[in-house]
Amino acid sequence: MTAADAMSNWDRFVFTFFNADIAMKYGWEILQGAGITILAGLAVVITGISAGFGLAALRAIGGKPVNFFIIVFVDIFRSLPPLAIILVLFFGFPNIGIVLPSLIVLWMSLSAVLAAFAEEIFWAGITSVPKGQWLAARSTGLTFAQTLRYVILPQAVRLGIPPLTNRAISITKNLALGSAIGVNEILGRANSALSMSANATPLTMGALLYVLVFIPLVIASRTLERNYRWGEH
Amino acid sequence: MSSAAAAPVPRYLLEARGVRKSFGTTEVLKSVDLLVEPGKLVFLIGPSGSGKSTLLRCCNRLEEPDGGSIIMDNVDLLSPRTDINAARRQIGMVFQSFNLYPHLTVQKNITLALRKVVGMSTADANARAAEMLALVGLPDKAASYPAQLSGGQQQRIGIARSLALNPKIILMDEPTSALDPELVGSVLAVVKDLRDRGITMVIASHEMNFAREAADKVVFLDGGLVIEHGSAENIFLRPQEERTRRFLAQIRH
Numbered sequence: 001m002t003a004a005d006a007m008s009n010w011d012r013f014v015f016t017f018f019n020a021d022i023a024m025k026y027g028w029e030i031l032q033g034a035g036i037t038i039l040a041g042l043a044v045v046i047t048g049i050s051a052g053f054g055l056a057a058l059r060a061i062g063g064k065p066v067n068f069f070i071i072v073f074v075d076i077f078r079s080l081p082p083l084a085i086i087l088v089l090f091f092g093f094p095n096i097g098i099v100l101p102s103l104i105v106l107w108m109s110l111s112a113v114l115a116a117f118a119e120e121i122f123w124a125g126i127t128s129v130p131k132g133q134w135l136a137a138r139s140t141g142l143t144f145a146q147t148l149r150y151v152i153l154p155q156a157v158r159l160g161i162p163p164l165t166n167r168a169i170s171i172t173k174n175l176a177l178g179s180a181i182g183v184n185e186i187l188g189r190a191n192s193a194l195s196m197s198a199n200a201t202p203l204t205m206g207a208l209l210y211v212l213v214f215i216p217l218v219i220a221s222r223t224l225e226r227n228y229r230w231g232e233h
Numbered sequence: 234m235s236s237a238a239a240a241p242v243p244r245y246l247l248e249a250r251g252v253r254k255s256f257g258t259t260e261v262l263k264s265v266d267l268l269v270e271p272g273k274l275v276f277l278i279g280p281s282g283s284g285k286s287t288l289l290r291c292c293n294r295l296e297e298p299d300g301g302s303i304i305m306d307n308v309d310l311l312s313p314r315t316d317i318n319a320a321r322r323q324i325g326m327v328f329q330s331f332n333l334y335p336h337l338t339v340q341k342n343i344t345l346a347l348r349k350v351v352g353m354s355t356a357d358a359n360a361r362a363a364e365m366l367a368l369v370g371l372p373d374k375a376a377s378y379p380a381q382l383s384g385g386q387q388q389r390i391g392i393a394r395s396l397a398l399n400p401k402i403i404l405m406d407e408p409t410s411a412l413d414p415e416l417v418g419s420v421l422a423v424v425k426d427l428r429d430r431g432i433t434m435v436i437a438s439h440e441m442n443f444a445r446e447a448a449d450k451v452v453f454l455d456g457g458l459v460i461e462h463g464s465a466e467n468i469f470l471r472p473q474e475e476r477t478r479r480f481l482a483q484i485r486h
Binding site: 130132133135136137138139140141142143146150151154155158 | 295321
């Protein structure tokens with residue numbers, strides 16, 4: 001017999017999802033999880049986008065065997081569910097003697113997925129820069145590499161920013177999957193608080209924290225898109 | 234025209250002979266000669282698909298010719314020993330759709346090659362850009378982005394960009410055909426000015442009035458061959474070939 005039996009539906013709802021006592025008890029712990037989510041998220045975004053950019057530039061420079069490996073990597077990591085990669089790295093790799101900390105596994109997996117998508121986005125940007133830009137740059141004596149660096153890539157990056165920010169946000173949200181391998185990020189902490197307290201309030205707090213963490217990112221991405229127009233009104 | 238036998242300079246600044254180029258099974262240039270004397274303005278006319286653009290692009294190897302020879306100021310452009318990037322500095326190019334770099338200001342559009350290819354300091358390159366902008370009549374546009382300019386202004390920046398490298402010759406691929414009629418004049422005025430300064434140019438264009446006023450030679454290209462060439466006067470008023478006459482009749486209407 002619990003006190004909840006005697007409650008109205010509304011009270012039961014508030015007790016379950018917005019329980020002040022529970023919030024006080026586990027709040028600090030879940031907030032620390034938010035710190036881990038933010039740091040891991042930054043690491044994933046920086047690693048994933050840099051690696052994707054590097055791969056796209058490498059692909060532009062050419063070389064059939066190199067391009068083949070890039071395309072294989074990209075296609076595999078775009079099609080694999082992130083959770084599958086995480087589980088393979090965390091539970092599979094120890095069997096061949098590679099033991100990685102859970103946070104490293106999470107970072108590596110999501111970075112690889114983001115890198116794959118970012119490569120495709122940058123590559124699409126590179127190929128959609130008009131051919132005339134290459135012609136103009138090469139006609140002034142710029143080498144292939146200089147043209148790529150000073151003329152093509154800056155434009156490819158601009159074209160890539162809107163899809164890239166969306167993709168970066170949606171992949172970074174997968175940090176919640178870390179709870180499956182014991183990473184103490186927001187959801188991991190909220191989940192263990194849930195089992196300890198037998199109350200859903202920690203999950204509400206977790207959801208709220210995700211919103212607080214990601215809303216600024218969404219707003220920042222919109223600002224970024226706006227600021228990346230050159231003299232167009 | 235009398236040839237000065239004792240002159241130390243070669244007769245032709247650009248000497249393209251027997252240039253051939255195919256795309257797949259389409260033979261765009263069958264065997265084309267283009268001879269340009271220093272300081273002259275040569276007009277290239279012909280229906281679309283006649284190979285004008287391809288010929289111009291072969292002249293700085295933006296397209297790789299399949300055969301023939303191209304000598305620019307005593308440099309064999311098709312020789313594997315020729316540093317094509319160095320050679321291209323000597324050959325300015327102006328494009329139908331301007332092809333300015335949209336992410337860079339006008340000043341940086343002009344200085345990019347000066348800094349990265351010539352190796353000028355930023356200060357020197359900026360000074361050179363200012364000089365070029367004054368020359369094309371747009372001294373106050375250094376900080377603008379291409380998207381903020383009219384088509385005519387953009388094309389004048391395109392000319393300034395190629396001119397900044399101090400090329401021996403400038404190739405222009407239909408420089409005014411993407412422009413609204415009222416903007417054409419400003420670009421042609423710049424071309425005229427360059428001609429008066431003795432800059433060698435090859436222009437693919439149908440601006441016949443301008444050609445008659447300014448061109449030293451007109452070359453009519455059709456089906457990948459030079460059908461006829463001569464003075465603007467002769468080509469426009471007394472064409473010898475039936476195909477030339479037919480083409481001129483078409484573009485006059």
